[in-house]
Amino acid sequence: MSIQLHYVVPGDDFTRAGEASGAVKTTLKQLGFRPDVIRRVAIAMYEGEINMVIHAGGGEADVEILPDCVTILLTDHGPGIPDVEQAMQEGFSTAPENVRNLGFGAGMGLPNIKKYTDTLDIETEIGVGTRMRMTVRVTEG
């Protein structure tokens, strides 16, 4: 089994952020993945999807589902991340006040993605965009 899914994440509609993650969650449930694996994928992808909407004006999500591994590739053409190491720190955020009023921008997204995934690779270039590849492996348990 190998399933490829593609989603466009619109950058101009905050209410729609999370649609792609919700759809992936539903698919994994239908395929019979373990609840803890689904939860890890859902949280990591949702954090990444929210980031594309609030920091990068939207983007695209490509998801590959294999029986033992889920890979999520998030691509955007936003401003890029000047200092990835700094961005990975808990509490670091450049989110403006209006984003905080919507309940986001605590600077916990990237650390949270790191926590719930088995691998996380960030390729980013200032003024060009960001590509984030994350995998969640299905291990025994």
Next chain:
Amino acid sequence: MTIADVKTILNARLVCGEVLDTQVHNACGSDMMSDVLAFVKEQSVLLSGLVNTQVVRTADMMDMVCIVFVRGKEPTAEMIALAQERGIVLLTTPLRMFTACGLLYQNGLNGGDAV
């Protein structure tokens, strides 16, 4: 306790959802969805004063079964549609956050963290 008990204890109104006999053991109260995503573990009820679709999305990603809006906040039609699609019960209570959390705690609901 069940979702029906939560509704009674908080003098809440049912906004949407049919299954009220689901057992719940833990709850969390927050207006910051970032914190819910980062710190919540097995909580099944979310209390919030924030009203936007991402509150429902966040609860869904965390496998929560019930959201209680405090201070009489009314979820939007979009939020109700999403909650129904994802099988999440929505309640609204006139109580403020502190009082609502306190009453649930007093009646046996836990925060899920070490005391």
